[in-house]
Each structure stands twice: as C-alpha cells, then as structure tokens.
Amino acid sequence: MQKITWRKIPSPRLKRLKLTFGLRTKITLIACLLLTLPWIGYNYILEMEKLLRQGQEQTLVGTARAVATALNERPNLFSDQASFLQSVQKGRDLYAYELGSAIKLDGQLNDWSGYSEQVVHYGREYVQFSRRPYQRSSLHFNHMVGKYDGYLYALFEVKDNKPVMRRRGSARVDRNDHLIIAITTPNGEFHRYVISVYEDGWFNAWRINGDITQPADLELESQIQGYWHTTDNGYNIELRLPLNMLGSKLGFAFYDVNNTSNREIDTIIGTSNTNQLSKLGTVLIPSPEIENILKGMGHTSSRIWVIDRHQRILAQTGDIQESNGVWSSSVKYGDETDSWWTTLEQKWLHPLYYRYLIKEPTAFHDTLKDAANVKGVHISQALQGRGYSLWRRSNDGKAMILAAAYPIWLDDNVMGAVVAEESTIGIQTLRNRALEKLLNALIAIIVVGTLTLFLFASNISRRVRKLRNEAEHAIDSQGKIQHTITASTESDEIGDLSRSLAGMVSRLSQYNHYLENLSSRLSHELRTPVAVVRSSIENLSMQEQDEDSKRYIERAHEGIQRLNTILSSMTEATRIEQSLQGAEKEVFPLNELVEGCMQGYQMAYKNHRFNVDTGNAPVMVDGAPDYLAQMLDKLISNAVDFSLDEQPIEVTLSQVASQACLIVSNKGPLLPDDMNDQLLNSMVSVRTQSQQSKPHLGLGLFIARLITDYHQGKILLRNREDKQGVEVCVTLAVATLEGASKS
Known part of the structure; x- marks a missing residue:
C-alpha cells in the first residue's frame, strides 16, 4: 500500500476589507452638517459688523460736519492763529x-x-x-x-x-x-x-x-x-x-x-x-476758544481735532482710548447668576470662543502729539473742500481707527478742517457679545439635534439589526427554514418590511415542507404502480414469446429496475436524516474504521487502485461509526465515478491540533467554477450523460454533508493544487478516550 503524505489545506483567499458605515454613523455624519450653522452664524455676525462699521462711519462723518458747522464763518477763531498764511516753514x-x-x-x-x-x-x-x-x-x-x-x-x-x-x-x-x-x-x-x-x-x-x-x-x-x-x-x-x-x-x-x-x-x-x-x-x-466750543458740544464719544489749512492742530478734545463710538453704550451684560449654564459659559465656553473663534479687543497705543503727523487722504480731501472718511490702524497695529474729516469754511475759503476719530472697540465688543449668544444657542441646538438624531438612528439600527438577525436565523446555509420572523406592530416602513418578510418566510416554510415531503410521497405513490408493472411483466415473461417480445420484456424489466433504484435513492436521504436524530455516538479510532472500509473498497472496485495513509497514532473521534462509514462510502463512490482507471485514488487521514482531517483525492475532471458548495446540496450533479451508466440524483455528497453536520464537522470540495483532479476534505473534532471533545 503506497503511503501518501498529508498536504496542508490552503485557506481561502481573504477578501479585501471594505469600509462600511451603519445607519448611526451615516446619520451622525449627516448631523455634522449642523456644524455649518456656526460658520453661517459667524459670517452673519461679520456682515452685521460691516453694517455697524458703515453706520459708525456715517455717524462720525455727521459728527465732523456738525462741529465744522459750528466753526464756519467765524474769522475771530483763525485771525489770531496765523492761519491766513499761504504756507508755513518748519523751524x-x-x-x-x-x-x-x-x-x-x-x-x-x-x-x-x-x-x-x-x-x-x-x-x-x-x-x-x-x-x-x-x-x-x-x-x-x-x-x-x-x-x-x-x-x-x-x-x-x-x-x-x-x-x-x-x-x-x-x-x-x-x-x-x-x-x-x-x-x-x-x-x-x-x-x-x-x-x-x-x-x-x-x-x-x-x-x-x-x-x-x-x-x-x-x-x-x-x-x-x-x-x-x-x-x-x-x-x-x-x-x-x-x-x-x-x-x-x-x-x-x-x-x-x-x-x-x-x-x-x-x-x-x-x-x-x-x-x-x-x-x-x-x-x-x-485755541482755548475752539476747545471750549468742542467741550460745549458734548462730543465725548470721539476724539476731535480742529486743524488749520496747514494741518496744524488748533484744538483737541477726547481720548482715543475712550472713543469707542455710540455702539459701546449698547453693550450691556446681564446680571451673572450661579446657574450651571453660567458656570459652563465662564469656565469652558468663553475661553474656547476667545481662543479659537473670537478676538478680544486689546489695549492699543495711538497718540499724535506732533501736528505734522496729522496727515492723511481724509485731511487732504477736507482741505480741498470735501468731507471724507477712512480706516487706519493704530500706531501699534492692534486696533482699527475710523477717521473722518470735514472742511471749515470762511467765506468761500477753506480755513481748516474738523477731524473726528473713533476706535472700533465698541463694535468689536458688541460683535463678541452677539457671537457669544449665537454660539451658545448653536451649541445647544447642535448637541440636542445630534443626540436626537443619534438616538433615532440607534432605534432604527436596532430594529434593522433585529430584523436582519431574524432573517439570518430563519434560513440555514442549506436553505431550510429554521425559525419564523416575528411580525412587527410598528406602522412605519421598517414595520411593513418586517411583516412582509414574516409572510414571505411563512410561505417559504410551507413550500419547503411540501418539497421535503415530495420525495417520500412520490416514492410511496409510485411504488404501487411500479409493483403492478413489475408483476405484469413477470407474468408476461412466463408465457412463450418470440425473440422480439423477449427483448422488449427484458428492456421493460430493466426500466422498472432503474425506476426502483431512483425511488430508493429518493428516500435514502430522508431515512438517513431521520435516523441520525436517534443515533448514538461513541469514541473510537477513526483510522481503524478507514482502513477496514478501504479493504472492502479494494475488493468492490477491482479496476481502481487506492493509496491509503492513516498515520501511526490513533485518531480518536466521538461519533457514530456506521454513519461515518456510510459517509466514506459516498466519498469513495464519488471519487470512483470521476477518476481515471489507471490513476490511484488517494485517501489520507491525519490529525492537526484538535482536528482530524480526512482527504479523498482523485485525478480527473476539475470542478466547474462556483460549484464547490452547490454540489453538497440535494439533487445537484455535474455528471455528463456518458458517465451515467446508472441513475444518479446527486444525493451522495448531500448525504455525506448530512453526516458531517451531525458530527459538527465540515466538508469541503476543491480542485487539487496540481490542477489534475478534485479532493474532498472532511474535518472532525478529535476526542479524548473519555469522550470529551478537544475542540
């Protein structure tokens, strides 16, 4: 007997991992669109700030115009200040x-x-x-x-x-x-x-x-x-x-x-x-007179200069550090409370806002002590008779300052200009306060909205997952109905789907029950007419017949025999499935069973050679010997039908860790693509017409799978690595002598 070495079963190629998203993940991602609300709100506040700046600009121009109007046509304010000179010389x-x-x-x-x-x-x-x-x-x-x-x-x-x-x-x-x-x-x-x-x-x-x-x-x-x-x-x-x-x-x-x-x-x-x-x-x-006029007008929200035509300061009032515009008076903070929301704002939200989103106004330095520094496009335009305004940065670049200039008229001549300046700290403070309230509201909306969507998605995901689990457990890998699906009482789409699936599984269960009993009913119903036809042919064969009649009677007898074989095969799988439910297991060496059966196969199939390798150490399994022998009969019969006469059939039994692996390999035609698992089902065969010398319904491997499943093992069909034939691999759990499984 030729010894065949055991070959390691190659594992199936791993499928490439594909990133999947559940309903909760998808709805959470959709909820992330709520994060655009702060961006929209932030831009809205910036647009509001632009409008406020435009309003401040118009207000400041109006302030400069009002002061200039109070100084127009008053020559005594300029006659004593050398303002009538056409030019001045430094030094x-x-x-x-x-x-x-x-x-x-x-x-x-x-x-x-x-x-x-x-x-x-x-x-x-x-x-x-x-x-x-x-x-x-x-x-x-x-x-x-x-x-x-x-x-x-x-x-x-x-x-x-x-x-x-x-x-x-x-x-x-x-x-x-x-x-x-x-x-x-x-x-x-x-x-x-x-x-x-x-x-x-x-x-x-x-x-x-x-x-x-x-x-x-x-x-x-x-x-x-x-x-x-x-x-x-x-x-x-x-x-x-x-x-x-x-x-x-x-x-x-x-x-x-x-x-x-x-x-x-x-x-x-x-x-x-x-x-x-x-x-x-x-x-x-x-000029103290002009300063008194400025103070009398009560403009305390702006820094105001009055300059002559040579850009020299005649009077000045106000402090740019306090010139925040009229908007600063609009910023009023409510009374602080000891609520949890106030604590959250002060300790967490506001520091986060002012670190990443909001720029807090900082102290800046902007002093103009030198009259020669009072220059700019707005002043040159005012000295030409036109009111003008512009934005400039403070001397240290930490703040934006709005400056407006308006001409002072004496007759038809421009004798000077009024320059008013304000910082944007008031608007910035107002903007920051608006942003604080907006962001607080948006964060509350985002948190509540995201939590609500997440809970909603979790509920949908739970129901869909429950329905999926029921659908998976309703039908086993062989297509049999194992459990029914509980119809949901919900009135939404998932409830409708649950009721539809429950009705579909119920109808499939009835149809599968009909198909499962069809073979036994058909076999029972056909045996009586087959027996009648057989007895009639036997009675007819007892009479004297000519040569043609004998040939016809013999062919009818062969057909009846073939039909009887078909009926026996149809009921064999049902009988085995029913008998397995009452079978008793025992611990025995599987290699002795294989060696004993192979000796009988050698005598039964004299035209084929068998190479058997069961190893030296006993391979103990916990199972039913008779059914395992019947499983081996089906595997050997299948290998004999598809092997070449001159090529040996190789049978190998080995133990790998806690698994006993039985491999039956033969050289012959390869398995068709995507037929490995389907050949283990009932009534599936790939035999050609020339190979069917007797009827085959594809029940051999199906019976082998039933016996393997009963022993909680696995059966696998695959092409050999050398691509010269097919091998069947059956793996069973190894047991101890006391009968406990090592698996």
Whole structure:
C-alpha cells in the first residue's frame, strides 16, 4: 500500500476589507452638517459688523460736519492763529505742542524726553550772521515749544564749543552769549527780550525798549522766567512765559561770542529774524476758544481735532482710548447668576470662543502729539473742500481707527478742517457679545439635534439589526427554514418590511415542507404502480414469446429496475436524516474504521487502485461509526465515478491540533467554477450523460454533508493544487478516550 503524505489545506483567499458605515454613523455624519450653522452664524455676525462699521462711519462723518458747522464763518477763531498764511516753514513757524504736565525749570531736560520726535534741529540753514565761515562745532541747537496750563514752555539744547558768560559787574547784556526773544502781543505790539546771565541758575528776561547796548533801555520782565545750565558741550535753557502776553508771532535767536577779549558777535542763529516784525516767524498755540466750543458740544464719544489749512492742530478734545463710538453704550451684560449654564459659559465656553473663534479687543497705543503727523487722504480731501472718511490702524497695529474729516469754511475759503476719530472697540465688543449668544444657542441646538438624531438612528439600527438577525436565523446555509420572523406592530416602513418578510418566510416554510415531503410521497405513490408493472411483466415473461417480445420484456424489466433504484435513492436521504436524530455516538479510532472500509473498497472496485495513509497514532473521534462509514462510502463512490482507471485514488487521514482531517483525492475532471458548495446540496450533479451508466440524483455528497453536520464537522470540495483532479476534505473534532471533545 503506497503511503501518501498529508498536504496542508490552503485557506481561502481573504477578501479585501471594505469600509462600511451603519445607519448611526451615516446619520451622525449627516448631523455634522449642523456644524455649518456656526460658520453661517459667524459670517452673519461679520456682515452685521460691516453694517455697524458703515453706520459708525456715517455717524462720525455727521459728527465732523456738525462741529465744522459750528466753526464756519467765524474769522475771530483763525485771525489770531496765523492761519491766513499761504504756507508755513518748519523751524520758522513754531507750533506749541500740548504738554502732558508742567515742565520743571532746572535745565536737565528730563521732562522733555517724551517729545524727542518734535524737537527741531537748528544749524547751518538757520544762520542769520557769521563773521567767518560757519563751523557746525561752533554753535547749533535743538529747540521746541509747548503749552500747558496757561504757559508757553521753551527748550533750548545749545552746543557751543566756547560758552562766554556775562562779566561780573557789567551792565551790558550784549557782550556775551545771549538769547533774544521777539514776540507780538495779542494787541499786535512788537516786543523784544534778552536773556543774559552771569552764571548757571534761575533767570528773568530783560525787555529791550530801545538800544540793547544801552543799559537804561533794559527793563526787567519777571513773567519770563527760566533756568540756564552749563553742560560739557554747551548749555541748556528752559524758560516759560504766560500765554496771555503772546500774540501770533514768536522768534528766538542766539548771539554767540567766542573771543573773551573783544567780545564781538561771531554768529547769530535763530528760528527767525528777531529784529523786524515783518520777518518774525509765527507761532500756533491751540485755541482755548475752539476747545471750549468742542467741550460745549458734548462730543465725548470721539476724539476731535480742529486743524488749520496747514494741518496744524488748533484744538483737541477726547481720548482715543475712550472713543469707542455710540455702539459701546449698547453693550450691556446681564446680571451673572450661579446657574450651571453660567458656570459652563465662564469656565469652558468663553475661553474656547476667545481662543479659537473670537478676538478680544486689546489695549492699543495711538497718540499724535506732533501736528505734522496729522496727515492723511481724509485731511487732504477736507482741505480741498470735501468731507471724507477712512480706516487706519493704530500706531501699534492692534486696533482699527475710523477717521473722518470735514472742511471749515470762511467765506468761500477753506480755513481748516474738523477731524473726528473713533476706535472700533465698541463694535468689536458688541460683535463678541452677539457671537457669544449665537454660539451658545448653536451649541445647544447642535448637541440636542445630534443626540436626537443619534438616538433615532440607534432605534432604527436596532430594529434593522433585529430584523436582519431574524432573517439570518430563519434560513440555514442549506436553505431550510429554521425559525419564523416575528411580525412587527410598528406602522412605519421598517414595520411593513418586517411583516412582509414574516409572510414571505411563512410561505417559504410551507413550500419547503411540501418539497421535503415530495420525495417520500412520490416514492410511496409510485411504488404501487411500479409493483403492478413489475408483476405484469413477470407474468408476461412466463408465457412463450418470440425473440422480439423477449427483448422488449427484458428492456421493460430493466426500466422498472432503474425506476426502483431512483425511488430508493429518493428516500435514502430522508431515512438517513431521520435516523441520525436517534443515533448514538461513541469514541473510537477513526483510522481503524478507514482502513477496514478501504479493504472492502479494494475488493468492490477491482479496476481502481487506492493509496491509503492513516498515520501511526490513533485518531480518536466521538461519533457514530456506521454513519461515518456510510459517509466514506459516498466519498469513495464519488471519487470512483470521476477518476481515471489507471490513476490511484488517494485517501489520507491525519490529525492537526484538535482536528482530524480526512482527504479523498482523485485525478480527473476539475470542478466547474462556483460549484464547490452547490454540489453538497440535494439533487445537484455535474455528471455528463456518458458517465451515467446508472441513475444518479446527486444525493451522495448531500448525504455525506448530512453526516458531517451531525458530527459538527465540515466538508469541503476543491480542485487539487496540481490542477489534475478534485479532493474532498472532511474535518472532525478529535476526542479524548473519555469522550470529551478537544475542540
């Protein structure tokens, strides 16, 4: 007996995993469309913010127009402020900046540190006289003027390589370094003053009533005060004078003496010529009258400037930090409560909003101390006679500022403009409050909506899954009706589907019951006429017949025999299925059963060879030996019918882990595609007409499957790996000697 080695059964090819989505997942994904609501709401709020900005722009333009209307056709507000000049010259025409606090007159210049950008440097281009070619190292100075609390303050940082003080006991004030101040009074009178000191310290000015060289023409002016402080590079001068003694013109000039012997004037540098009224420069001091008008109008929600035609500030009111517009008054927060929703908002929602969705207004810095910085398209348009507005960023870029300008008319001439500015913090705060309420409402809608849809989807999914499970358990893998489907009482579509499936399964159950009993009924009904025909043929054969009649009687006898075989096969499967229900199992070595049966097959099928390999160790199974032998009969009979006469049939029994594997393999025609599982069903066969020497109803493998299922095993048909034949593999659970399954 040829030994055949066991071959490992290749596992079926795994199907590629396909991502599937259940009803709950799909409805949850659909619920994600609710997340578009915050995006829509957010864009709606942004559009609302744009409309509010347009409203703020129109309101601010109206504010500038109202202030300009109050200042129109009032020449007295501009006549004393040199606003009628066609042009101004930097350094010559001075501007008194609004100071934040009073200046301490000590010559240290510490109080002027915040105004470094407004300081003007005076050098070669401001030289009025020089005895010899001008050298920058000989004399130059930095200067600015400011206004605070009724006083005009002046700063002079003089660089002089040879400072010359006034001699002790000398009555002359012009034989040393000195400062000339020329002004016009509010009445238009021209006055000149001189500052000349013996040493560092406090000083008062001398009014020059005639010739400066004549001490008798000098008069002490106690209202002009200051401090002279000598430095390593020259000297510093800080002084002040009352605004009520100052008109629209002002000039300063330094007279430099370098030779202590002859004490002649070497260089004169100044803001303008202080000797003649016509050549004296102007000074612009913010107008208190205009400031009073602005304050009287009560515009506290805007920062307002009034500028002249040269873009110099005449008056200013308001603070940009508090200029939030009229919208800021609309933002009112309700009283905070101790509810769980308030706690959720404060601890979780608001921090989340302001981190990812909302930008909270931050403190910004935007100060314009220098009148020369008051520029822009809106101002140039206003000075041309047209109202205009624009948006700009603050100096530090942290906020948007709206600026509007409107012209001030005097007759048919534009004498200046009103500039109003507001920040958008009020609108931003209003927008943020609206976004908070909107997002709170949308989150509540999304949470409730998603939860409702999820519960709804879960209910639908549960009912569909229940219906699917009932449908799967209603019919087994062989198509038999095992259980009925419980009809749902719900009135929706799933309930209708459940009732339809329940009715369909009920009808299929009745039809399958009819088909299952058809073979036994048909066999019972046909046996009587078959017996009548057989007895009639037998009686007819006892009489003398000619050769043709004998041949016909013999053929009829063969047909009756064939029909009887068919009837026996039809009832065989039913008998086995019924007898398996009462069969008793026992533990026995399966290899002994296989070897015993194979000896009988060798004698029954003398034209075929069998190669058997059952191994050396016993393979114990818990089952019914008679039925397992009958199963092996069907497998061998099937292999014999399809094998080639000269090729052996291979039978292999092996144990792999806790499974006993019985393989019957033969060389011959291959299985048709997609017929592996169908051949295990009843009344299915792939035999050709030439192979059917006797009737075959395809019940052999069906009976083998019934016996395998009874033993809780598996049977598999497949083509051999070498593609030269077919093999049948039966796997059974291995049992111990006590009968317990190892599976």
